[in-house]
Every structure is written in structure tokens, then in C-alpha cells.
Amino acid sequence: MQIHVVQPGQTVDGIARFYRTEPGEIVEANELPSANQLVVGQALVIPIAGSYYWVQSGDSLWSISQRFNISYQELAQVNGISADQPLSVGSRLYIPPRPRSSAEFNAYVEPRGTSVAPALEESAWRAAPHLTYLALFSFQALRDGSLREPLLDHFGEIARDHRLVLMMVITNQENDQFSAELGQTLLNDPQIRSTFLDNIVAAANKHGFRDIHFDFEYLRPQDHEAYNAFLREAKARFSTYGWLLSTALAPKTSRNQQGVWYEAHDYRAHGEIVDFVVIMTYEWGYSGGPAQAVSPIGPVRRVLEYALSEMPGSKIMMGQNLYGYDWTLPFVQGSIARAISPQQAIQLAANHQVPIEYDWRAQAPFFHYHDEEGKRHEVWFEDARSIQAKFDLLKELGLRGMSYWKLGLSFPQNWLLLEENFQVVKRV
Numbered sequence: 001m002q003i004h005v006v007q008p009g010q011t012v013d014g015i016a017r018f019y020r021t022e023p024g025e026i027v028e029a030n031e032l033p034s035a036n037q038l039v040v041g042q043a044l045v046i047p048i049a050g051s052y053y054w055v056q057s058g059d060s061l062w063s064i065s066q067r068f069n070i071s072y073q074e075l076a077q078v079n080g081i082s083a084d085q086p087l088s089v090g091s092r093l094y095i096p097p098r099p100r101s102s103a104e105f106n107a108y109v110e111p112r113g114t115s116v117a118p119a120l121e122e123s124a125w126r127a128a129p130h131l132t133y134l135a136l137f138s139f140q141a142l143r144d145g146s147l148r149e150p151l152l153d154h155f156g157e158i159a160r161d162h163r164l165v166l167m168m169v170i171t172n173q174e175n176d177q178f179s180a181e182l183g184q185t186l187l188n189d190p191q192i193r194s195t196f197l198d199n200i201v202a203a204a205n206k207h208g209f210r211d212i213h214f215d216f217e218y219l220r221p222q223d224h225e226a227y228n229a230f231l232r233e234a235k236a237r238f239s240t241y242g243w244l245l246s247t248a249l250a251p252k253t254s255r256n257q258q259g260v261w262y263e264a265h266d267y268r269a270h271g272e273i274v275d276f277v278v279i280m281t282y283e284w285g286y287s288g289g290p291a292q293a294v295s296p297i298g299p300v301r302r303v304l305e306y307a308l309s310e311m312p313g314s315k316i317m318m319g320q321n322l323y324g325y326d327w328t329l330p331f332v333q334g335s336i337a338r339a340i341s342p343q344q345a346i347q348l349a350a351n352h353q354v355p356i357e358y359d360w361r362a363q364a365p366f367f368h369y370h371d372e373e374g375k376r377h378e379v380w381f382e383d384a385r386s387i388q389a390k391f392d393l394l395k396e397l398g399l400r401g402m403s404y405w406k407l408g409l410s411f412p413q414n415w416l417l418l419e420e421n422f423q424v425v426k427r428v
């Protein structure tokens with residue numbers, strides 16, 4: 001599979017001829033609204049077997065073979081050239097399909113309101129073949145240890161039909177905000193803690209959950225040992241049913257990192273206790289902050305490398321956003337950026353006839369435009385290049401897999417490239 005970046009004057013027909021494929025296949029793979037509407041700088045996935053590489057200055061057959069994890073002898077053979085032949089800058093080499101790595105994939109789904117939107121269920125159906133887990137966000141813990149259930153509708157059926165482990169996400173949220181006070185009560189009151197675990201077991205048995213996932217955030221720093229003790233108790237309890245236990249962790253880069261989001265999350269203890277963790281490696285660029293990449297590759301790498309110093313890669317799932325943000329400039333504290341899908345971002349660039357740029361340091365696409373009122377906007381999102389960079393990092397670091405926040409936003413290129421790179425593990 002090839003990633004192609006649209007250049008000025010290019011058309012779908014011309015790109016298809018260049019790669020010896022059909023225009024309709026490119027349109028379908030990328031879910032283009034029209035074959036006549038491309039944006040300069042837009043990344044397209046070209047659905048062909050293998051890919052092509054154009055020789056750059058300083059390249060050798062050996063260096064290219066190392067980049068694509070193929071022997072230089074095989075690379076020479078498939079391209080019909082001598083292994084000792086010098087390469088001309090700009091010449092094209094064919095890279096044959098490579099063996100896929102095995103990995104696990106999770107996606108959160110967050111039904112809101114009084115009914116589940118049909119589009120959200122459709123998104124879950126479409127994503128399910130590419131997933132190991134489907135995470136229902138969220139069962140909200142109450143102060144007496146009872147649970148407020150989310151809308152479940154057909155998500156259990158989706159999980160069964162696609163051999164997914166249904167993940168029961170439990171949060172310390174009150175009024176859609178994480179509550180340190182609620183966490184304190186649940187973790188420190190023995191009677192409420194026991195009732196809480198009883199209610200989790202009852203709900204998991206009722207609905208068929210096989211992974212219990214705690215997303216406890218903004219806990220008091222002094223509750224980190226209480227949280228660890230609670231997880232040990234939960235693990236012992238859930239193991240009798242054969243269930244997995246997992247947690248969500250804030251993106252730390254050191255053991256003693258300061259801040260209310262970080263201090264109660266003990267990477268080493270979680271790595272010892274739970275079956276796996278989801279590290280929330282996104283939201284550097286967030287709705288209430290200044291414009292920047294949502295998950296820049298450098299900070300993501302630093303978090304994951306720290307995590308590997310505290311637990312094995314087989315227990316780490318990299319968090320990945322399926323969205324971007326549209327900020328109005330200049331940024332004003334208190335303003336809120338609009339969340340958009342990658343498909344919406346491309347359409348926005350097309351509507352305003354502006355090119356898409358790419359920040360190679362952050363490994364993320366972005367663009368600027370002016371709205372009808374003349375206000376300048378900055379948009380950061382995800383595309384084929386940025387998600388491939390994350391897949392490469394996942395493989396390089398030897399992680400368990402990737403976890404998406406959240407379904408409901410269209411990003412067809414992600415699923416195509418996921419299947420190109422990985423054999424999805426099914427645990428059911």
C-alpha cells in the first residue's frame with residue numbers, strides 16, 4: 001500500500017495511471033466525496049500490493065533495505081537490478097509487501113444523550129473487524145459504590161459478532177468531570193470499596209464484559225498507594241472469573257512527575273498488577289489550549305520510552321486520537337477549539353481552497369484558513385502519514401498495541417493502514 005501526497009495539478013485519474021490502478025479504487029479507499037476534488041498536500045492511500053520508493057541523495061541499496069526491513073539482495077532481485085549497481089537519485093524502486101506484526105487494538109465508544117446515534121453504532125460495526133477490544137465509556141461510579149450504566153444498545157452484539165473482548169470502562173466522573181473526592185471515597189472506605197467491587201462483578205456478568213478497565217483520573221496524590229492496593233484487590237477478585245484487568249494512565253515521562261493528573265498513577269505498580277495499560281498519549285494540542293499537534297511524535301515517544309523503563313512492552317497500549325481540532329486565532333484563554341474528524345479537516349481545506357502542510361518534526365498535518373468573518377483558523381489533524389509514523393513507533397518499541405479515542409469520527413485511512421501493518425489479535 002502506497003501513501004501519496006497530492007501535488008499541484010494532479011488528478012485522481014493521473015495518480016491512478018501513475019500507480020497502475022483504477023481511479024475508483026482510490027476514491028473508495030479514501031472515501032473521497034468526489035474524484036474531482038483533491039487538496040494540494042492531501043495524503044492518499046493507494047491500494048496496491050507493496051509500495052514504491054524514490055531514491056534520494058545519499059541512499060544506497062543497503063540503506064533502503066534497512067529502512068524497509070528487507071535484504072538488499074531481495075530488493076535488487078525484485079527490481080531487476082544488480083546488488084552492486086549504483087542508484088540514481090529519483091529512480092523508483094518497488095518494495096514488496098512485508099510480513100505483518102501481531103498486535104492488539106482497542107477503541108473506546110462513548111454513547112451520549114438519551115439514545116445511541118445510529119452513526120455511532122455504524123462506526124463501531126465498521127471498526128470491529130480491526131479490533132481486539134471494544135471499550136464502553138463509561139460506567140460512572142457513585143459515592144455509595146453503585147454504578148451508573150452507559151447506553152449499551154447493540155454494542156454487545158457487535159462484540160460477539162466480531163470476536164471482540166467487551167471492555168467495561170469505569171470512571172470516577174461526576175457531572176462529566178473527574179472527581180478526586182469521589183476517588184478518595186471509593187479507594188479508602190472499606191465498606192464502599194467492597195460494595196463497589198460487588199456491583200462491578202454483577203454488571204460484568206450481566207452484560208458479558210471480559211476486561212474491567214479503570215480510568216481513574218485526577219486522583220489525590222496521596223491516594224496513589226490506595227489505588228495500587230485497590231487494583232491488587234480487584235485483580236484477585238476478577239481473576240476468579242478469568243477476566244482481564246486494565247487501566248488508563250496519564251502520559252508521564254518520569255516517576256516523580258508533578259501535577260494532579262500524574263501523581264497517583266504509578267507506572268511500575270500498574271505494570272506489575274494489571275494485564276495491560278492504555279497510556280493516553282494525546283491531547284498535547286487540546287480543545288482548551290493553543291493550537292498544536294494533538295499527538296506529536298516526539299512527546300509520544302518520550303512517554304512510551306519512560307513507560308518501557310517501568311513495565312514490559314507487552315503490557316503497553318499506545319493511545320491514539322481519531323480526531324483533530326480547529327482553533328480560531330489568536331488563541332484566547334477560555335476559548336474552545338472545535339473537534340473534527342480527519343475527513344472533515346480535508347473537506348474544510350477543500351472548501352477554503354488552502355493547501356495542507358506537514359510538520360515533519362511533529363509528524364502531523366495542518367493548515368490555515370480564514371472563515372466568512374475574516375477570522376484566521378489553524379487546524380491540526382491526523383492523516384495516513386501521521387498514523388503510519390505511529391504504527392512504525394509501535395513496532396519499533398515492541399508494544400502490545402494501540403487504543404483509539406474514540407469511534408464516531410471518520411478516518412478510513414487508519415483502518416486500511418492498520419491491516420497493511422498488523423495481524424489483529426483476536427482473544428475470543
